[in-house]
Amino acid sequence: MTEGVAEILSGRSICVCAGSGGVGKTTTAAAIATGMAAQGLKVAVLTIDPARRLANSLGLPELGNEERRVDPAVLEAAGLGGDGELWALMLDAKRTFDELVERHAPDERSRDAILANRVYQELSNAVAGSQEYMAMEKLYELHHEQRYDLLVLDTPPTRNALDFLDAPERLSRFVDSRSLQFFLKPSRTGLRLLGRSTGLMFSVLKRVTGVDMLQDLSEFFQSFGDMAEGFSERARRVNEMLADPRTVFFVVTSPRGAAVDEAVFFHRRLRERHMPSGGVIVNRMTMIEDPGDDDVEDDLAALLGEGLGRKVARNFDDYRDIARGDRANLERLERELGRDPMILVPHLEDDVHDAAGLARMNEYLFAERGSRVPA
Numbered sequence: 141m142t143e144g145v146a147e148i149l150s151g152r153s154i155c156v157c158a159g160s161g162g163v164g165k166t167t168t169a170a171a172i173a174t175g176m177a178a179q180g181l182k183v184a185v186l187t188i189d190p191a192r193r194l195a196n197s198l199g200l201p202e203l204g205n206e207e208r209r210v211d212p213a214v215l216e217a218a219g220l221g222g223d224g225e226l227w228a229l230m231l232d233a234k235r236t237f238d239e240l241v242e243r244h245a246p247d248e249r250s251r252d253a254i255l256a257n258r259v260y261q262e263l264s265n266a267v268a269g270s271q272e273y274m275a276m277e278k279l280y281e282l283h284h285e286q287r288y289d290l291l292v293l294d295t296p297p298t299r300n301a302l303d304f305l306d307a308p309e310r311l312s313r314f315v316d317s318r319s320l321q322f323f324l325k326p327s328r329t330g331l332r333l334l335g336r337s338t339g340l341m342f343s344v345l346k347r348v349t350g351v352d353m354l355q356d357l358s359e360f361f362q363s364f365g366d367m368a369e370g371f372s373e374r375a376r377r378v379n380e381m382l383a384d385p386r387t388v389f390f391v392v393t394s395p396r397g398a399a400v401d402e403a404v405f406f407h408r409r410l411r412e413r414h415m416p417s418g419g420v421i422v423n424r425m426t427m428i429e430d431p432g433d434d435d436v437e438d439d440l441a442a443l444l445g446e447g448l449g450r451k452v453a454r455n456f457d458d459y460r461d462i463a464r465g466d467r468a469n470l471e472r473l474e475r476e477l478g479r480d481p482m483i484l485v486p487h488l489e490d491d492v493h494d495a496a497g498l499a500r501m502n503e504y505l506f507a508e509r510g511s512r513v514p515a
Contacts, residue, residue: 143481145172145505146179148418149290152388154283154381155418158295159392160402164423167492168392168485169294170197170228171501174215177224178502181289184227184282188275188296195230197494203230205278218495220502227288233274240277244370280378305382305413388418393473395425395466404476419481420473421505426463427486 149155149172157169166187173185184207195203199214207227215221238255245251254260279293381387389410393403403420410417436456441449474482485504492501 143419144507145175145421145483148388148481149176152386153288153290154279154384154387155290155292156295156382156387156389157293157392157421158389158406160399163392163394163399164485164492165392166294167197167498167501168390168421168423168505169292171492171498171505172390173228173290173292174198174210174220174226174495174498175502175506176290176292177226178215178220178222180223182225182227182287183290183292184229184288185292185294186229186231186275186278186282187294188231188233195228197492197498198226198228199495200228203228205229205232205235207282214495218499220495220499224289229278231275231278236274236278239281240274240374244374276378276382277374280374280381283381305409305415383413383415385416388416390418391420392423393420394423395469397465397469400469400473403473407476407480417480419483420477421483421485422470422473423485424487425470425484426459426466427484 155169155172157165157172159165169185169187173183177183187203195201198210200208200210207229210226210228212221212225215226241254241260242251245254275293275295279291282288282291391403391406391410393399407417407420437450437453440453440456443449444452470482470484483505485501488497488500490497492498
């Protein structure tokens with residue numbers, strides 16, 4: 141029997157949902173979290189999805205950088221009640237970066253200096269636009285606090301999710317790089333070595349804008365240098381957390397060709413990096429057990445009338461073509477997965493936008509199946 145989500149997550153403390161955009165990854169993360177909370181666990185689900193679909197699906201007006209508990213009555217009304225708790229948050233990357241600085245600053249003076257520094261403010265806003273490392277930083281913080289039985293993370297689309305996997309290593313390389321050490325030389329020595337033309341440019345900028353960019357750069361890199369060792373150690377621990385057997389990655393996809401290509405690509409990267417894989421969740425599957433080739437046009441025409449019957453027959457033929465394509469794509473995905481599970485969720489009649497929709501998804505996510513690709 142193919143395992144369901146509950147069996148795969150047994151004994152795990154972190155579940156990472158990754159995949160390309162538009163495949164239902166956010167709702168899958170929310171469904172997994174609600175399903176595990178219904179089984180008695182204290183669960184937190186984290187998203188960086190700017191569309192705020194997660195908050196809507198859980199009956200919350202909004203989410204922020206701190207966890208908010210989902211009203212148990214909302215879950216009970218959808219048949220998702222239980223003894224567990226469900227909490228949710230939407231990552232604020234800028235705030236998470238600030239908290240990281242506050243945590244690693246050697247003293248209050250250094251902390252205040254870097255938070256007020258104009259270079260840092262621009263840099264932190266830029267990092268907020270590339271949220272991968274901050275997502276893992278928040279994940280690590282909650283994991284380290286051990287207040288939850290399970291953390292479920294919704295990640296950026298796949299190609300960015302690869303950046304998500306590489307983010308701790310990139311940060312370590314930056315902290316240990318010669319470039320950073322160059323800027324960390326005492327006073328302005330390192331910056332002066334940039335050359336006379338660069339110094340002239342900074343001088344002009346200061347006269348025009350009133351901003352001493354050279355001074356800001358010097359102060360920023362000096363302040364960051366005091367925290368470099370802490371950042372590097374934290375990045376190492378984040379990497380260890382992701383590779384830990386108590387972590388599991390689900391690749392979320394649809395059965396369409398391009399999405400399956402992305403799923404194959406990401407699954408291979410997980411293997412290359414020896415990350416613990418929970419398999420693939422396929423959303424919006426066209427579930428016809430046997431598409432067949434029978435011509436039903438005459439039967440439908442006799443039943444519905446000539447005009448309507450022919451239109452319904454053509455629509456049915458198109459639907460069967462989609463089902464055949466889905467089956468072929470999943471057979472290719474199944475060969476790639478080997479022994480890893482593949483869980484199928486059909487194309488539901490209504491869009492999943494509330495707890496009741498999550499409950500419908502969970503009928504498939506948490507069910508065991510005898511076969512992975514419909515026969």
